[in-house]
Amino acid sequence: KAGVTQTPRYLIKTRGQQVTLSCSPISGHRSVSWYQQTPGQGLQFLFEYFSETQRNKGNFPGRFSGRQFSNSRSEMNVSTLELGDSALYLCASATGTAGTTDTQYFGPGTRLTVL
Amino acid sequence: AQKVTQAQTEISVVEKEDVTLDCVYETRDTTYYLFWYKQPPSGELVFLIRRNSFDEQNEISGRYSWNFQKSTSSFNFTITASQVVDSAVYFCALSEASGGSYIPTFGRGTSLIVHP
Numbered sequence: 764k765a766g767v768t769q770t771p772r773y774l775i776k777t778r779g780q781q782v783t784l785s786c787s788p789i790s791g792h793r794s795v796s797w798y799q800q801t802p803g804q805g806l807q808f809l810f811e812y813f814s815e816t817q818r819n820k821g822n823f824p825g826r827f828s829g830r831q832f833s834n835s836r837s838e839m840n841v842s843t844l845e846l847g848d849s850a851l852y853l854c855a856s857a858t859g860t861a862g863t864t865d866t867q868y869f870g871p872g873t874r875l876t877v878l
Numbered sequence: 879a880q881k882v883t884q885a886q887t888e889i890s891v892v893e894k895e896d897v898t899l900d901c902v903y904e905t906r907d908t909t910y911y912l913f914w915y916k917q918p919p920s921g922e923l924v925f926l927i928r929r930n931s932f933d934e935q936n937e938i939s940g941r942y943s944w945n946f947q948k949s950t951s952s953f954n955f956t957i958t959a960s961q962v963v964d965s966a967v968y969f970c971a972l973s974e975a976s977g978g979s980y981i982p983t984f985g986r987g988t989s990l991i992v993h994p
Contacts (some may be wrong), residue, residue: 772941805987806969806971808983819980820981853921853923864911864973864980866913869923870921870922872921872922873919
């Protein structure tokens with residue numbers, strides 16, 4: 764079974780721009796969660812999607828949004844980028860039956876640098 | 879609010895030594911799940927174990943073992959006979975299953991360096 768894939772792997776943007784990251788979960792998994800990892804704040808939960816609906820949301824501003832398609836692939840969008848948005852963005856997939864208490868399988872991440 | 883503390887920021891050992899990574903958590907819920915993940919330099923988090931709050935049995939998987947003690951709110955991870963390939967950052971995480979909160983919380987991680 765193929766693992767979780769994330770594209771692109773690396774991205775450089777400037778302040779004020781917006782960015783879209785993509786995540787393809789493991790086949791058969793219906794839950795996709797997104798996390799932000801920074802040296803200062805560590806690993807933080809952004810949101811979780813299940814069956815095209817946002818099921819859980821972390822404490823992030825509205826500039827961070829996401830969506831999930833019928834094939835379970837997910838995208839997250841960050842608008843009006845700030846320097847502090849520079850981070851490794853990790854996507855995780857799970858079967859979806861138990862929310863984020865499920866066993867989650869992570870992708871390699873997208874390294875976003877905001878200049 | 880839930881919280882996970884990994885007090886050890888960095889541990890350095892020599893190959894074949896045993897090493898224990900500590901994890902202490904706080905939660906008001908009676909139903910919750912605890913996790914350990916490994917993050918090698920490549921960046922991808924690798925799942926190691928998932929344990930629910932009603933199962934306090936210790937678990938062993940090869941050189942890895944986990945000690946879950948609800949009385950001290952700890953979920954410690956031991957690597958026996960460490961190897962260079964064990965060098966990574968290890969994260970402990972908590973996810974509550976009741977009270978409507980499914981927001982997982984991660985500790986700050988422990989960087990393990992195993993020297994040959």
